[in-house]
Amino acid sequence: MSDAEVQISMFDRIGGPVTVDRLVESFYQRMDTLPEARTIRAMHAPDLGQVKSVLKRYLTEWTGGPKLYSVEKGHPRLRQRHLGFAIGDSERDAWLTCMRGALEETVADAAARSDMDAALTKLADWMRNTAGNPHDTGAGRP
Helix, strand or coil: CCHHHCCCCHHHHHCHHHHHHHHHHHHHHHHHHCHHHHHHHCCCCCCCHHHHHHHHHHHHHHCCCCCCCHHHHCCCCHHHHCCCCCCCHHHHHHHHHHHHHHHHHHCCCHHHHHHHHHHHHHHHHHCCCCCCCHHHHCCCCC
């Protein structure tokens, strides 16, 4: 197999399970402390233990690592699972602020960090569920 045929997963590019664990811990630490994240923090239970565990399993699988999320929860259906929360531009931006800081802190490979940021930005944009979002009209679907 040639080098061009070898596909390295994002999971491996960012550093595997240790990095996913650190990324999620850093993300939620930011959500707990950044003033601009107050609104999205309020959408979560006081104890973040369960949601951290779920996000770690989701990101592991989403980045190409072991299937830890779908075996327990099935298809992610992320947008559907978040419909109970109003997610507009400001919530998306707050989430991305926390995630980008966590990526910067935990993912050493700049190219992998940039690729992960681009993918997470598309995902966060798709999660918007308030009136007037372009993906609700069929435009901008990832």
